[in-house]
Amino acid sequence: MTPLRTGLMAAALTVLPCSLAQADAERLEADLEALFAERPGELTIGDVSESMLGGETRADNIEYVSEQGERLRIDRYVVEGDYDDPDQVLMEGIRMADEQGDEAGTIEVQRLVATGPSRSVLSLEDGLTDLEAEQMVVEGLSVERRGSVVFDDTTQPARTLRNPRLAIENLELESLSPQHIGSLVARNISGSAEAIEDLGDGEFSLASLDLQGLHDLNSQQEARADRVELENLDISAEGLSTTLERLLIDSDMTDGAGGLWLESMNLDLARMIELAPADERTRLRMMSNVLTGGSGQLTLDAAFDGQWEDEGDNRALLISESRVTAGEAFRWTFDSETPARMPEGVEPASYLPRLDRLDEVTLLGGEVETTLTDLGLFGRLPAIIASTQGMSEADFLAQARTQAKGLGSMFGPEAARLLGGLVDMMEGKASELIVHLSLPEGGEHEIESLANDPLVLPSKLDMKVQTR
Numbered sequence: 001m002t003p004l005r006t007g008l009m010a011a012a013l014t015v016l017p018c019s020l021a022q023a024d025a026e027r028l029e030a031d032l033e034a035l036f037a038e039r040p041g042e043l044t045i046g047d048v049s050e051s052m053l054g055g056e057t058r059a060d061n062i063e064y065v066s067e068q069g070e071r072l073r074i075d076r077y078v079v080e081g082d083y084d085d086p087d088q089v090l091m092e093g094i095r096m097a098d099e100q101g102d103e104a105g106t107i108e109v110q111r112l113v114a115t116g117p118s119r120s121v122l123s124l125e126d127g128l129t130d131l132e133a134e135q136m137v138v139e140g141l142s143v144e145r146r147g148s149v150v151f152d153d154t155t156q157p158a159r160t161l162r163n164p165r166l167a168i169e170n171l172e173l174e175s176l177s178p179q180h181i182g183s184l185v186a187r188n189i190s191g192s193a194e195a196i197e198d199l200g201d202g203e204f205s206l207a208s209l210d211l212q213g214l215h216d217l218n219s220q221q222e223a224r225a226d227r228v229e230l231e232n233l234d235i236s237a238e239g240l241s242t243t244l245e246r247l248l249i250d251s252d253m254t255d256g257a258g259g260l261w262l263e264s265m266n267l268d269l270a271r272m273i274e275l276a277p278a279d280e281r282t283r284l285r286m287m288s289n290v291l292t293g294g295s296g297q298l299t300l301d302a303a304f305d306g307q308w309e310d311e312g313d314n315r316a317l318l319i320s321e322s323r324v325t326a327g328e329a330f331r332w333t334f335d336s337e338t339p340a341r342m343p344e345g346v347e348p349a350s351y352l353p354r355l356d357r358l359d360e361v362t363l364l365g366g367e368v369e370t371t372l373t374d375l376g377l378f379g380r381l382p383a384i385i386a387s388t389q390g391m392s393e394a395d396f397l398a399q400a401r402t403q404a405k406g407l408g409s410m411f412g413p414e415a416a417r418l419l420g421g422l423v424d425m426m427e428g429k430a431s432e433l434i435v436h437l438s439l440p441e442g443g444e445h446e447i448e449s450l451a452n453d454p455l456v457l458p459s460k461l462d463m464k465v466q467t468r
Contacts, residue, residue, distance in 0.1 A: 024050050024057045024079075024083045025048045025049055025050045025057055026048075027057075027083060028048055028057045028059055028077075028079060028083070028120065028121070029045060029048045029059065031120065031121040032045060032059060032062065032077075032121060033045075035121055035123055036064050039064075039066060040066060040067040041064055041065050041066035041067050041070075042064070042065050043062075043063070043064045044061075044062075044063050044064075045059055045061070045062050046059070046060040046061030046062070047059070047060045047061070048060075055080065055081060056078060056079070056080050057078070057079040057083060057120075058076070058077065058078045058079075059074075059076075059077045060075065060076055060077075061075065062074040062077055068098075068100065069098070069099055069100055070096075070097070070098045071095070071096070071097045071098075071099075072094075072095070072096050072124065073093070073094070073095045073096075074091050074092075074093060074094050075092050075093025075094075076090070076091065076092040076093060077089075077090075077091050078090040078091075079120045083120055084120075086116075086117055086119075086120050087115070087116065088113060088114065088115050088116075088117075089113070089114045089117050089120060089122060090111070090112070090113050090114075091109070091111070091112045091113075091122070091124075092110065092111050092112075093110070094107075094108065094109040094110075094112060094124065095107070095108050095109075096108075096124065104145070104146045104147060105143070105144050105145035105146050106142075106143075106144050107141075107142070107143050107144075108140070108141070108142045109138055109139070109140060109141050109142075110139050110140025110141075111137075111138075111139040111140065112136070112137070112138050112139075113135075113136065113137045114131070114133045114135070114136045115133060115134045115135040115136070115137075116133055116134035116135070117131060117132070117133040118131060118132035118133065119131075128176075129178060130178050131176060131178075132176060132177045132178070133173075133176045134174070134175065134176075135172070135173065135174050135175075135176075136171075136172070136173045136176060137170070137171070137172050137173075138168070138170070138171040138172075138173075139169070139170055139171075140169065141166075141167065141168040141171060142165075142166070142167045142168075143164075143165070143166045143167075144163075144164075144165045144166075145163065145164050145165075146163055147162065147163070148160055148161070148162050148195075149161050149162070149164055159196075159197060160195070160197065161193040161194070161195065161196055162193060162194040162195040163192075163193060163194050164191065164192070164193040165191055165192050165193070166189070166190075166191040167189070167190050167191065168186050168187075168188070168189050169187055169188035169189075170186070170187045170188065171184070171185070171186045171187075172184070172185045172186075173185075178217070178218060179215070179216060179217050179218050180214060180215055180217065181211075181214040181217065182212075182213070182214075183210070183211065183212050183213075184209075184210075184211040184214060185208065185209070185210050185211075186206075186208065186209045187207070187208050188207065188208075189205065189206040189207075189208075189209060190203070190204065190205045190206070191203065191204055192204070196237060198239055199237040199238060199239040199240050200237055200238025200239050200275075201237065201238055202235065202236060202237025202238065202239075202240065203235075203236055203237070204233065204234060204235045204236070205232075205233075205234045206230055206231075206232065206233050206234075207231045207232035207233075208229075208230065208231045208232070209228075209229075209230045210227075210228070210229040210230070211225045211227070211228055212225065212226050212227035212228075213225060213226030213227060213252060214226075224251065225251070226250070226251060226252035227248075227249065227250050227251070227252060228247070228248070228249040228251075229246070229247065229248045229249075230244075230246070230247050231245070231246050232244075232245060232246075233247070238275050239272060239275060239276070240272060241267070241268035241271045241272055242265065242266060242267050242268065243264075243265070243266045244262070244263075244264070244265045244266075245263045245264035245265070246261070246262075246263040246264070247260075247261070247262050247263075248260070248261045249261075253306070253308065253352055254349075256307055256308055256309065256310075257305070257306065257307045257308075258306055259303065259304050259305040259306050260302070260303070260304045261302070261303045261304075261305075262300065262301060262302040262303070263301055264299060264301060265299065265300040265301070266297060266298070266299050266300075267297070267298040267299075267300070268296065268297060269284075269288040269291070269292060269296045269297065269298055270288065270295075270296025270297070271296075272284075273285050273288060273296070286384060286388075289380070289384070290329075290377065290380050290381065290384050291326065291328070291329050291377065292328055292329070293328050293376050293380065295328065298326060298327070298328075298329070299326070299327035299328075300324070300325070300326055300327075301323075301324075301325045301327075302322075302323065302324045302325070303321070303322065303323045304320075304322045305320070305321045305322070306318075306319070306320050306321075307319040307320075308348060308352045310347075310348045310349060311339065314341055314342050314344075314346070314347065314348070315339060315340065315341050315342070315348070315364070316339070316340055316342065316348035316352060317337060317338070317339050317340075318336070318337070318338045318339075318340050318366075319336070319337050320334065320335065320336045321333075321334075321335050322334040322335070325375075326375070326377075327375065328375060328376045328377075329375055329376060329377040330372060330373060330374060330375050330376075330377045330378070331371075331372075331373040331375055332370070332371070332372055332373075333370060333371045333373075334368070334369075334370045335368070335369050335370075336366060336367065336368040336369075337366060337367050338363050338364075338365070338366030338367070338368070338439070339363070339364040339365055339366060340361045340362060340363050340364060340366075341361070341362045341364060342360075342361065343360045343361075363439055365438075365439045365440060366438070366439045367436070367437070367438055367439075368436070368437040368438075369434065369435070369436045369437070370434075370435050370437075371432055371433070371434045371435075372425075372432065372433045373431060373432045374425050374430075374431050374432070378422075378425040378426045379426070379428060381426050382396055382397055382426050382427075397423065397426060397427055400422075400423045400426070401420065401423050403419070404416055404419035404420045404422075404423055405420070407419055412463075414463040414464065414465050415463075417465040417466075418433070418435060418463075418465045421433040421465060421466075421467040424467050425467070429467075430467035430468060431468070432467065432468050433465070433466075433467050434465070434466050434467070434468070435463065435464075435465050436463070436464045436465075437461045437462070437463050438461065438462040438463075439461060439462075440462070
């Protein structure tokens with residue numbers, strides 16, 4: 001190869017990347033301008049450039065100011081990889097501010113990285129609702145609003161807050177699409193607000209929030225998550241003081257199991273009572289003493305574990321195991337196994353994972369056992385109730401015993417044993433009350449009809465009561 005040809009090839013190889021780089025830089029600038037073209041206001045972009053060998057297109061000091069005074073600033077915007085099919089989009093130093101109007105406030109993000117995004121230019125003002133990406137990582141997110149803010153998601157009554165603030169140290173999302181997010185994990189979350197309806201001013205912190213399988217995000221009514229887990233929640237408000245070690249909700253029943261688990265929820269009743277109106281404190285303090293034995297601290301643990309097994313022929317076995325423990329007060333357990341028939345033409349595998357209406361299920365017998373264990377509550381009840389009724393403890397217990405026997409003539413001997421067992425626990429003669437219920441095997445029992453006419457339950461159920 002001649003020296004002349006070698007020189008020409010080297011020059012071409014040098015010019016080609018520069019030409020492509022310039023083209024990508026021009027495209028990024030044009031796309032950013034197009035993003036704001038239909039929004040009245042002024043857009044300024046500092047330096048737009050491309051790396052010498054390609055592979056990175058960058059814009060610095062992007063700022064948009066609307067005619068209403070809203071501001072968006074991005075210190076650094078980088079597209080990595082092929083501009084038409086980027087490997088990654090990175091933004092640093094993001095700040096959106098509205099200094100006037102009903103939605104005055106700021107949103108700031110230190111760093112946002114989208115991996116495998118569906119496009120090179122992302123619209124922050126549209127909330128990235130139409131973006132697809134393999135992953136998104138957000139660092140240093142803070143949101144502050146000034147004035148009264150009304151939250152109305154159509155599924156609950158509207159709630160009004162003043163000056164709400166939210167900060168998230170790290171947020172990671174996987175498998176993003178307009179209607180689905182594979183997972184969302186947020187760490188080190190904190191927030192505050194004023195005038196939170198009945199709670200007054202308050203603040204909270206949360207170590208982590210983990211959401212898996214978010215579906216139907218384009219509809220507030222249909223949006224749901226397969227799994228929700230949060231750890232180390234701390235709420236401190238004028239009307240509420242509580243900590244929660246862990247909450248897990250598994251609502252995806254496609255694998256045949258799901259449930260709710262709550263670990264170490266502590267309610268500071270003493271502090272809440274001191275902040276309550278003066279005319280309510282006596283009543284609240286009495287309730288607190290009954291529940292906590294005077295400590296003013298109530299700890300709750302709970303587990304609601306549900307399973308289903310397909311038994312063929314449009315039938316399934318529904319299994320439930322539930323536990324609630326209120327420290328220094330009581331423990332309640334509920335276990336059941338009930339065969340059931342699904343609605344006509346519906347298989348359990350397609351129906352039970354999205355069970356919205358129990359009244360469409362027909363029970364075909366089943367066994368239920370529930371146990372109430374005294375951890376201190378029942379021993380404290382007689383004195384409290386007797387004092388409110390102006391009688392002695394002995395008179396109250398005698399009256400309760402007489403009433404229990406009298407109700408037996410209306411609902412049967414087992415009902416009398418049930419109420420008598422509660423009196424035994426208040427007298428200290430028993431620490432546990434066990435109730436076993438059986439629906440006749442082979443019978444058909446519509447849940448809706450049983451719920452609408454609870455007085456028919458004693459005639460439908462075989463009930464056995466014991467204490468120990």
